[in-house]
Amino acid sequence: MATSRRTSTKATKARGGKDVILTAATKNFQAFGYHGTSMRDIARDADVTVAAIYHHFASKQEILQDIMVRSLSDVISLTRTALLGSGSSSSDQLHALMTAWILFHTSRQPEAIIGASEIRSLDPSGRRLITTLRDEQERMFRDVIDRGIAEGDFATPYSHDAARAIIEMGYAVAAWYRQGGHLHPQEMAQRYAELALATVRAAPR
Numbered sequence: 001m002a003t004s005r006r007t008s009t010k011a012t013k014a015r016g017g018k019d020v021i022l023t024a025a026t027k028n029f030q031a032f033g034y035h036g037t038s039m040r041d042i043a044r045d046a047d048v049t050v051a052a053i054y055h056h057f058a059s060k061q062e063i064l065q066d067i068m069v070r071s072l073s074d075v076i077s078l079t080r081t082a083l084l085g086s087g088s089s090s091s092d093q094l095h096a097l098m099t100a101w102i103l104f105h106t107s108r109q110p111e112a113i114i115g116a117s118e119i120r121s122l123d124p125s126g127r128r129l130i131t132t133l134r135d136e137q138e139r140m141f142r143d144v145i146d147r148g149i150a151e152g153d154f155a156t157p158y159s160h161d162a163a164r165a166i167i168e169m170g171y172a173v174a175a176w177y178r179q180g181g182h183l184h185p186q187e188m189a190q191r192y193a194e195l196a197l198a199t200v201r202a203a204p205r
Helices: 002-014 018-032 039-046 050-056 060-084 090-107 109-117 124-150 159-176 185-199
Strands: none
Touching: 018 039, 018 050, 018 060, 018 109, 039 050, 039 060, 060 090, 060 109, 060 124, 090 109, 090 124, 090 159, 090 185, 109 159, 124 159, 159 185
16 A cells, blocks of 8 residues: 555656646636536546545645635736836836736636636635735735825726726636637737726826
């Protein structure tokens, strides 16, 4: 038994370890939902045994949380980098934030869709963790919008609602965007950055 376990573990590491398991889980969670996916489904698409999965993850719930934490951490890093590299005006900063937000949701659609739809499947501790990360992302948008309103760049009286609406645009794009369609991700990002500025009633740039 010990020899068999070591063999399966080595095989999993040779094929990519945790990453190949997460890729298989992401594919299945997107297609069939968290509750419609079994550990056997993940093992089949990862080409490993179920026992090999348990070497890396204690449960299917832990896999879901790992996918969502990685996804949110990546998009927070991308949007923060975009914000730091943008101009000094609130309009420039919101444009940069939204561009990065949409590029993530067109290039990382499976994780984005899971993040938007499977929060209901998290256990209480997982929900608290993911909610904390989502709040951090929302604050980034809200801080820019609040500053734009304070400085007279944005005229919306609904700063928090505007931030949530802008964030929801990204989730919506992930749900319907198709790679290879008539709009390139960069074109989508530009279009939605303009929509974000319109949402906050930005002064002409």
